[in-house]
Structure formats: C-alpha cells, structure tokens
Amino acid sequence: MxxxxxxxxxxxLGVVTGLYLLFLLALLGATATYTTPGQLWESLxxxxxxxxxGLSLVTCxxxxxxxxxxxVPVGYLLSRGRFPGKPWLDAAxxxxxxxxxxxxxxxxxxxxxxxxxxxIDGVLPFTYTIAGVVLAQFVIGAAFAVRTMRGVFDHLSxxxxxxxMTLGCSRGRAVWLVTLxxxxxxxxxxxxxxxxxxxxxxxxxxxxxxxxxxxxxVLPTSVFIELSVGRLEAAVAVSIVMVxxxxxxxxSVRLAGEKL
Amino acid sequence: MIRFDNISWHAxxxxxxxxxxTVPVKSYAVLMGRTGCGKTxxxxxxxxxxxAQSGRMFIGGRDVTNEPPGERGIGYVPQDGAxxxxxxxxxxxxFALRLRNRSSDEIQQRVNELAAxxxxxxxxxxLPHNLSGGERQRVALxxxxxxxxxxxxxxxxxxxxxxxxxxxxxxxxxNLQRELGVTALHITHSRSEAARxxxxxxxxxxxxxxxxxxxxxxx
Numbered sequence: 001m002x003x004x005x006x007x008x009x010x011x012x013l014g015v016v017t018g019l020y021l022l023f024l025l026a027l028l029g030a031t032a033t034y035t036t037p038g039q040l041w042e043s044l045x046x047x048x049x050x051x052x053x054g055l056s057l058v059t060c061x062x063x064x065x066x067x068x069x070x071x072v073p074v075g076y077l078l079s080r081g082r083f084p085g086k087p088w089l090d091a092a093x094x095x096x097x098x099x100x101x102x103x104x105x106x107x108x109x110x111x112x113x114x115x116x117x118x119x120i121d122g123v124l125p126f127t128y129t130i131a132g133v134v135l136a137q138f139v140i141g142a143a144f145a146v147r148t149m150r151g152v153f154d155h156l157s158x159x160x161x162x163x164x165m166t167l168g169c170s171r172g173r174a175v176w177l178v179t180l181x182x183x184x185x186x187x188x189x190x191x192x193x194x195x196x197x198x199x200x201x202x203x204x205x206x207x208x209x210x211x212x213x214x215x216x217x218v219l220p221t222s223v224f225i226e227l228s229v230g231r232l233e234a235a236v237a238v239s240i241v242m243v244x245x246x247x248x249x250x251x252s253v254r255l256a257g258e259k260l
Numbered sequence: 261m262i263r264f265d266n267i268s269w270h271a272x273x274x275x276x277x278x279x280x281x282t283v284p285v286k287s288y289a290v291l292m293g294r295t296g297c298g299k300t301x302x303x304x305x306x307x308x309x310x311x312a313q314s315g316r317m318f319i320g321g322r323d324v325t326n327e328p329p330g331e332r333g334i335g336y337v338p339q340d341g342a343x344x345x346x347x348x349x350x351x352x353x354x355f356a357l358r359l360r361n362r363s364s365d366e367i368q369q370r371v372n373e374l375a376a377x378x379x380x381x382x383x384x385x386x387l388p389h390n391l392s393g394g395e396r397q398r399v400a401l402x403x404x405x406x407x408x409x410x411x412x413x414x415x416x417x418x419x420x421x422x423x424x425x426x427x428x429x430x431x432x433x434x435n436l437q438r439e440l441g442v443t444a445l446h447i448t449h450s451r452s453e454a455a456r457x458x459x460x461x462x463x464x465x466x467x468x469x470x471x472x473x474x475x476x477x478x479x
Binding site for chain 1: 304307308309328330332335338340343344346347360400404
C-alpha cells in the first residue's frame with residue numbers, strides 16, 4: 001500500500017497550526033509547572049475559592065443563557081431583515097466587543113447612577129451584587145453570541161422557512177418549527193462562546209460588581225485578589241482550575257451539540 | 261385557475277411590468293424565460309413571499325393578493341426541494357396536515373398514500389441529507405400536495421436532475437396533475453420540459469408575460 005505524501009501547501013498549514021498550538025501548550029505548561037498538586041489541592045480546599053468556582057459556574061451559565069435568548073432574535077433580524085439603518089445597528093451591536101472591558105464596567109456603573117438606572121437598581125439591585133456580575137458578563141457575552149447567531153442564520157437557507165409559510169405557518173411559527181431546530185448546533189456554539197467569554201471576564205465585573213470575597217468573587221477576581229496579596233502560587237492554582245473548568249464545559253457542550 | 265392582473269414589482273434595476281395572464285383551471289401551464297428574468301420572483305409573489313407593488317392575483321376566482329401565504333391554497337415546490345432538514349421524510353410530507361391539527365391516523369394514511377404514489381415509501385424514516393436530488397424533489401412534491409391544494413407551483417423542479425431522472429419525474433408530474441386535477445404553474449428555461457409538459461405556454465421577456473404557441477416535443 002502506498003502512502004501519499006502531503007503537499008507542501010498542507011505541510012506549511014500544519015506547521016503554522018502546530019507552532020501556534022505549541023505556543024499555547026508552552027504557556028499552559030509553564031503555568032502548570034509553577035505550582036504543585038499540593039498547592040492546587042490546598043487552593044481547591046479554600047472556602048473562598050470553592051465559592052468563587054461555584055459563583056463562576058452559576059453566573060457564566062446564567063449570562064450565557066440570557067445572551068442566547070437575546071442572540072437568537074437579534075441574529076435572525078440582522079441576517080434576514082431588510083431595513084434602513086441596518087449597517088448602523090450592525091456596528092452598534094459590536095460596541096461591547098470594541099470597548100475596553102474596564103470601560104464597559106464604567107458605563108454600567110454610570111448608567112445605574114442615572115434616574116432610570118436607579119429605578120432599575122431599586123427593583124433589582126445590580127451594583128456590587130451577583131446580579132451585577134451576571135449583567136457585566138452578559139454585556140460582553142451577548143455581543144459575541146449575536147455575531148455567532150447571525151453567522152448561523154446567514155448559512156441556513158431561508159427557502160425551507162418560505163415553504164413552511166406556504167403550507168400554513170406564520171413567519172414566527174416557521175422559524176420555530178423549521179429554522180430553530182436546524183440552528184440547534186449554532187445555538188450550542190453561541191452559548192459556548194458566551195459562556196467562555198463570561199468565564200474570563202474581569203474588568204467590567206471588578207468595576208461594576210466589585211471584588212468582595214464570598215460575595216461577588218468569581219475566578220478571575222480570585223486570581224486578581226491572590227496576586228494583589230502576593231500569593232502567586234494560589235493565583236496560578238486558580239488559573240489552572242479555570243483552564244480545566246473551561247475545557248471540561250466547552251468540550252461537553254460541543255459533544256452535546258454534535259449529538260443533536 | 262390562476263390569474264395575474266397588472267402585477268408590477270421592482271427591486272433595483274430588476275422589474276416586472278404590469279404582468280397579466282391567466283392559467284386555465286386544471287391545466288398544466290409552463291412559464292419560460294431566461295435565467296434571471298424574474299420567473300422565480302413572479303412565483304414568490306403568487307405564493308405571498310414577496311409583495312407586489314401593484315396589481316391583483318386570483319386563485320380559483322378568489323382575490324388572494326392580501327392573503328397570507330398559508331391561506332392561498334397553494335403547494336409550492338422550489339428548485340432545490342428545500343426540505344426541512346431536521347425532519348424525516350414522513351414528517352416533511354405530513355407537515356401541512358400537522359399544522360391543520362389532523363388526526364395522526366389521517367396524517368399517516370395521507371403520507372403513506374402520497375409516498376406510494378411518488379415512489380418514496382421506502383424512504384419515510386430517512387432524513388433529507390440522506391436523499392438523492394430526485395428523491396428530494398419527489399418528497400418536496402408530496403409535501404406540497406399533502407393538504408390537497410388547488411394550485412401547484414413548481415420552480416424549475418427538474419433542473420438539478422440528470423436526464424433519466426428528469427424524464428421519470430416529468431412523467432410523474434404530468435400524471436399527478438391529471439389525476440389530482442390541480443392547476444399547475446411550472447417555471448423553467450428548458451424547451452424540452454416545456455414541450456413535454458405544457459398544456460399552455462407563457463414567456464417572460466423584459467418584465468412582461470405573453471402566451472406563446474406550444475412547442476413540439478421533438479424540439
């Protein structure tokens with residue numbers, strides 16, 4: 001049996017990908033070897049870190065769900081809608097992506113000092129609360145989820161939806177019965193992206209929700225707190241926990257999405 | 261019967277100008293025209309998927325101009341079949357009946373009957389991505405006919421098929437239209453398809469539709 005040698009074109013692409021992967025692994029490897037299993041275990045045993053892991057999981061999941069709820073209709077509108085000012089709306093929805101994260105936090109903080117913001121804060125307190133953590137994660141995560149869902153709808157033909165309408169569906173029912181089931185994998189992808197962005201979010205949370213231990217402390221906040229008190233090993237241990245958590249959740253979501 | 265009465269539609273430089281023609285009841289009409297001349301747009305306007313800027317449309321004497329697509333009593337078969345990708349063939353064909361809350365026995369009976377007529381009975385539990393182009397078009401036809409529409413609209417249903425399949429499906433289309441007594445409007449740019457299928461032939465040129473003499477099958 002003869003084996004076909006890969007062409008220089010594919011070889012060069014493989015080399016570029018390999019080098020990039022090596023760089024990422026080197027970063028993770030260097031970080032991992034900076035700590036010991038004992039220190040990792042000790043960090044995981046800490047009540048504050050366990051709280052921060054739990055809060056990260058809960059807030060990231062909540063904000064990713066909210067982001068998906070927003071991303072599906074907005075992504076659909078951007079993909080299929082024809083209306084004046086569409087390029088402006090498209091650009092405006094990218095604002096959270098292009099703004100520095102700290103500025104997003106500052107904007108949230110200032111908004112909740114306005115009369116409207118104060119009314120909202122009076123009904124459901126956001127500033128320096130767990131709801132604030134979710135909101136800060138949502139602002140960034142939703143922008144990425146909207147981009148993803150728009151791409152998903154762009155790649156799905158609108159023809160089946162049209163046929164469903166001729167068979168008796170309203171537009172909304174056609175989307176619900178035909179388009180959304182076909183977009184399931186894309187919805188999993190949008191959820192994953194929003195979740196991953198939320199897990200790594202730090203700047204807006206620090207500014208808007210604060211860094212109070214056992215209250216608004218999520219994993220990136222833990223890294224910041226441990227670093228600020230000079231406990232580098234603990235900061236590294238929390239970082240490793242974040243990487244493992246992110247990998248486990250993202251691979252699980254991807255596998256679940258592929259089974260659909 | 262299908263009647264277009266002074267239908268006009270513009271999109272950029274592309275336009276349909278005061279299109280008026282009538283497809284007689286229970287006949288098989290073929291509308292010919294060059295690729296990109298507006299045939300599909302005209303069909304979509306009749307389906308209610310695009311809104312004409314002026315003019316009226318009638319199906320069986322009823323003014324359907326402002327009716328939603330699902331209430332016009334049409335069966336629509338687009339060029340690529342446009343299967344519902346996450347539904348099996350059975351669910352694709354039974355879709356219109358489920359929307360109308362028919363009993364599961366009635367749906368099953370109608371799906372089996374159509375599947376047998378269309379030669380897709382062995383495919384009922386397959387998903388669309390496991391079907392060939394010809395199979396997809398047969399299923400799309402079954403789906404369009406399930407709710408017993410009075411009008412069947414076919415957008416180049418044979419253009420993506422190889423010659424042998426095209427002949428088989430053309431025969432099936434003509435036989436079904438006769439048996440069911442539906443009024444069919446079939447758009448194509450193929451002269452041989454038009455010669456084989458048309459009871460009445462129309463041409464769309466420069467945004468206007470005119471009746472044309474029937475073509476001989478040998479052409």
